[in-house]
Amino acid sequence: MESNNPSTCEDLSRAAGSFFAHIDKKPSPPSVIVIGGGISGIAAARALTNASFKVTLLESRNRIGGRVHTDFSFGCPVDMGASWLHGVCNENSLAPLIRVLGLKLYRTSGDNSVLYDHDLESYALFDMDGNQVPQELVIKVGQVFEKILKETVKVRDENEDDMSVSQAISIVLDKHQNLRQEGLAYKVLQWYICRMEAWFAADVDTISLKNWDQEHVLTGGHGLMIRGYYPLIEALAEDLNIKLKHRVTKIAQRCNRVIVTVEGGTNFVADAAIITVPLGVLKANLIEFEPKLPDWKTSAISDIGVGNENKIALCFDTVFWPDVEVLGAVAPTSYACGYFLNLHKATGNPVLVYMAAGRFADDLEKLSDEDSVDFVMFQLRKILPLATNPTRCLVSRWGSDVDTLGAYSCDLVGKPADLYERLRAPVENLLYFAGEAASVDHSGSVHGAYSSGLLAAEECRKNLSRRYGISDFLKVVFREEMTEIMVPLQISRI
Template sequence: MEPTDKSSRQLRRGLCYSNGARRQARSPSVIVIGAGMAGIAAAHALREASIQVMVLESRDRIGGRVHTDYSFGFPVDLGASWLHGVSKENPLAPLISRLGLPLYRTSGDNSVLYDHDLESYALFDMDGRQVPQELVTKVGEAFECILKETDKVRLEHSDDMSISRAFSIVFERRPELRLDGIAHKVLQWYLCRMEGWFAADADTISLKSWDQEELLPGGHGLMVRGYLPVINTLAKGLDIRLSHRVTKIVRRYNGVKVTVEDGTTFAADAVIVAVPLGVLKSKIINFEPKLPEWKEAAIDDLGVGIENKIILHFDKVFWPNVEFLGVVAETTYDCSYFLNLHKATGHSVLVYMPAGQLARDIEKMSDEAAANFAFMQLRKILPEASAPIQYLVSRWGTDIDTLGSYSYDAVGKAHDLYERLRIPVDNLFFAGEATSMSYPGSIHGAFSTGLKAAEDCRMRVLERYGELDLFQPVMGEEASLSVPLLISRM
């Protein structure tokens, strides 16, 4: 059915016009859905390539799972806070270097704790007794040995299983690897940190695929001033419409129509969908026609986990001068982890970081109750701790604009689901950390997939207009890193 004159005028008003200037109606145009790292990176790259681009964002802020808060009077990240891979191989490194943003390195390569070295820490039992450092190191070596044994289990079984089930098989075969007493509790803490890396419980993490991501060299670095300056730099000059929650995407051979919550409709040649995996799983966005079955299966089958932050600001520092504090316990659920921001930033802040089922349970609490819960965990190891003067609580699992922290490989599901989620469908393109086979769950994964989606989209729309130049440089290509990363380690 042909649209009425009135609706035609409305669609024309909704076309993407870069910098607010009206161009010819048939100029190539793209709508990007989501103003997180992937969406902003994609839109920035398209704008640099002179493609008309508009970003529709459901929140009243940009950044998505990048959320740097300044309410304490200094920046703290409620979402992404590490650069995983402090090296020139990281696609985000050139931008961070040019901005002069300092990093605090928390680990080198091959750290058993993923984002930390066993160099600056203090672990305690539930009674507040500190665990001897040599025992923690010894259990860490046992943990690595157990993980190597799970490789043998993986090779021997055609069917997938969970990491926790593989651990059980290892203990059945190698009873000498079983640990008792305080050593067992320390092992549970190591497993708790592994769960934090995937934002999921060990009984849901795939044995076959858990280690398939590509770990970049250089270890891990904490963004001392937060990630928002990176987002703001990429977003400069973009046409971003905040509080525009997309509810429907209609694709046709000659373009796409995007409808937001208040009924307003926008039109363009193509769309880049850069919303979190949890949002796609929720079916908040209605696709017409429906996405292919293989695409819907990828959305449904990929795991999405939860890791939250409860950020406690104190009037003074009363804890040891270490990078992190931990509470060891009989189960991973009862273990605790606190990141010491004072070590990295000089501010008297501890960040409690629950993951998996514990994070889900804490999200059922009020912010005050959640902050008190975190403080009670701290009091178990530091009985004289003074109460925090301020607190912040993230809720990535129940936040309607996120519905999960980041993706992971679930038991029985193929690792190539990430690639299936990335593959375009006609003039719909997909970006985000959950579309990265190499770097899932990471901010540089989100960034790189945004650039990839932008390049694929650019070629598609220019092909339609007969303007494709096969000799034009690929978008997102950066000059070699000429400014060194500002890295400290105290």
């Protein structure tokens, strides 16, 4: 419900309306405001709407999806944010919906791939002189890298204090000289470190040794959404009450109600709110809370890291590159390494996507779109001298985008282990939190964001139902409806 300026309990009652219009009439359904129109917010709004709650979703952008953003300007879908389904299996919370919608996946890796990523046989790595790195060397260095990572676990066990993965790798290499690499092999090792940084969207010298391998990775490998993520977002959002271009500036708790203020001064009043804005937005204090959030909540917001990853998508007239999933450039440092995702392999469209993470992603955002594309094309021509000019280009800027201020969460050195639980926990049973950073087991993933939205909606539903004495029979969750239809996942590997 909208209001202009409810400042007292009496004003609030007039603005929000009584929960019961008359004592002898049917009560109005509980009302919830969902803040943020990414997949987490849409999942929460979907579940509560299906449970007959009155739901208003406020989204600051002029589109839904948040960091899940499929662009169609090339004439084909290109995901400029999230693009993989991590865990192509029935245990993935998104699997039922993907099956029912008939969305096809292209599997890029199995369960045993290095760092949960692409299979080695579909790499083509080059040095900066355009010479392809022998596949035998790529595989050999990959095996060495896995041994190094296993040795870092011993370093963790031997040290009570946390340290960065980079520091642990240095300790391992000092102790095990046989794992050191020289020449071209050293550059390939840096490329593997570059790929590790891409997984976490953060530099290896900031990643926590204690927590880097504690993520619960689902089985089934990883797959690209061939048609992009938008069809899934669109299906979840159907018929929801979504208000675009409504940037929230303040969230107040008064008289067992929540007042949400957007730019321009309009207020929305409800029984509870589910906050799904990206962690970077919370860190920047772009939303004022009244009263202020408790210390246990603000410290969680402060201590969870936010990484950055960006994409520069290039559309070409013809395909001039090898038929592999990833083209990589090796270099003396992980910062100088680079790689392109080949969408032609997965989707048949002549598109390469350059991907950058961590400080390198931050530095790319300091360039104009034109300069960013020029840099990427310079990199591409280093490894493929006959590369033609792209016909169209797209550049993401998740780190400086005021609606995100980062790509996704990561574990920083020396921080407590319960941060994600604290970020997820409700405040006064009025404010609920969801999003990828509020997913205890699957942070940084689309299915983690989706599941956290469902969990927040269910907690909100239970508490409001108890508050107003509503029967539990209203419980309807979208995911539960979809699991009844067991259509197999459509997976290809070209």
